[in-house]
Amino acid sequence: MNSYLKCALSALLLVLSNNSMSSVTEYTDNAQPVINESSEPLSRSEKSTLIDKTLTVFEENYIDTGAIDRVTTLIRQQHERGRYRSVSTLNDFAEVIGNDFKLFADDLHLSLSVKRADEPVTHILSEQQGKLTYNRAFETVSYLHGNTGYLKFNKFYSADDAWDVADAAFTFLQNSDGLIIDMRDTVGGSPYLAQLMLSYFIAPDTPLWSVVGRDQSVSQRSVALTSSDHTRFQSDYPVWILTSQQTASASELFAGVMQAQGKAVLVGEQTAGAGFYVGARKITEKLIFRISLSKPILAVTNTNWEKSGLTPDVATERVDALDVAIALSLNQ
Structure with a gap:
């Protein structure tokens, strides 16, 4: 396939799939939740009550039990000091x-986040139209030098x-x-799409990760799916994943599995x-806590990357990645 045809097909793929609908984030990203307009004044007593209710929800649900006392104490101190x-x-x-x-x-x-009383409780974040939705x-x-895909x-x-x-892109x-x-700009999102995309590179039924709750019980085990359209990438196929400090959450899950399975540099x-993993808990009819409830554990390394992140195999500034x-692909 010549370079002109590859470029034309790439452009066609993006045009045919170019929907401008608003999106939601199922797992996480670093965006702030969209807060509905709510300017009702809070009295001092209402504020105190709301803080108590919020802390109760935090104490009863937060995945990192070792952090609960510290965070609760700091929030109460902020309130008592008039902050x-x-x-x-x-x-x-x-x-x-x-x-x-x-x-x-x-x-x-x-x-x-604030919601209307008639809206459902959800951890899903709405996004404004842009590169997170288009x-x-x-x-x-596209294709780069040396027949390397991008x-x-x-x-x-x-x-x-x-x-x-995703299927169209990989095809x-x-x-x-x-x-x-x-x-480098992939903020997170759905672990289910991450699972599908991992299944292009990893053989069906290979364990990818498990999900552990705050009581250390396993609630889910994810494996590579059989639904990928082809198996071209599953053996002796080099992959380089570009990362930055913004690469977060489900993006780290995907990159972490690929690194741990020896499928990517x-x-x-x-x-x-x-x-x-994040979910939502109701504090009042109008106030929602988007809160961490469990954590994925990578199957190969039996580790989680909370607070530590993933360490790149080849460290460089994001602008040079x-x-x-x-260069690495050309020397392959």
């Missing part, structure tokens, strides 16, 4: 106190049709002699260290 005196509305409460939970627990997933967050599919996507989009876009790339996957920066990976 929340300027918090006057529910929106203020969600933003200021939600950010303190994230800071004190050192957990990128934690946040509070074409189900798949940005570029794939850039910005989130593991949770909608079912994102699987179709287009199946004649490549190696693949660079650019995840990570090139770039240490990743964000967002290694928990693509050039370094291209």
Whole structure:
């Protein structure tokens, strides 16, 4: 296939799949939740009661039990010292106190959000239209020098049709002699799409990760699927994954499995260290806690990357990662 035809097919793939619908994040990313307008004033007593209720939800659900006492103490100290005196509305409460939970627990997933009383309780984040929504967050599919494929996507989009876009991308790339996957801007998303995409590289039924709750019980075991359209990438196929400090959560899950299974070389920066599964718990009819409830454990290494992140095999600044990976591919 000549280079002109490859470029034309790449452009066609992106045009045919280019939907501009709004998206949701099923697992996580670093975006702030979209907070509905709620300017109802909070009295001092209402604020105190709300803090107590929020802390109760945190204490009863948070995955990292070792952090609960410290975070609870710090939040109460902030309140007692008057640091929340300027918090006057529910929106203020969600933003200021939600950010303190994230800071004190050192957990990128934690946040509070406001909803209408008639809206369902959900951990799913809404995204504004842009690169996190266009074409189900798949940005570029192309061929580089030396017949190396290049794939850039910005989130593991949770909608079912994102699987179709992923399948189309990998079908287009199946004649490549190696693949660079650019995840420097991939903020997270659905672990189910990550599982599908991993299944292009890893043999069916291979254990990928398990999910462990705060009581250390295993609630889920994920394996490579049999649904991939081809097996081109499953043996003797070089992959380089580009990482940055923004590579987070489900993105770290994908990159971590690929690295642990010996299927990819990570090139770039240490990743964000967002290694928990997130869910939602109701505090009141209008206030929701987006909270970490469990954690995935990589099957090969029996590890989780919360707070530590993934260490690249080839360390370099994010701005240089693509050039370094291209050089590696040409020397393959």
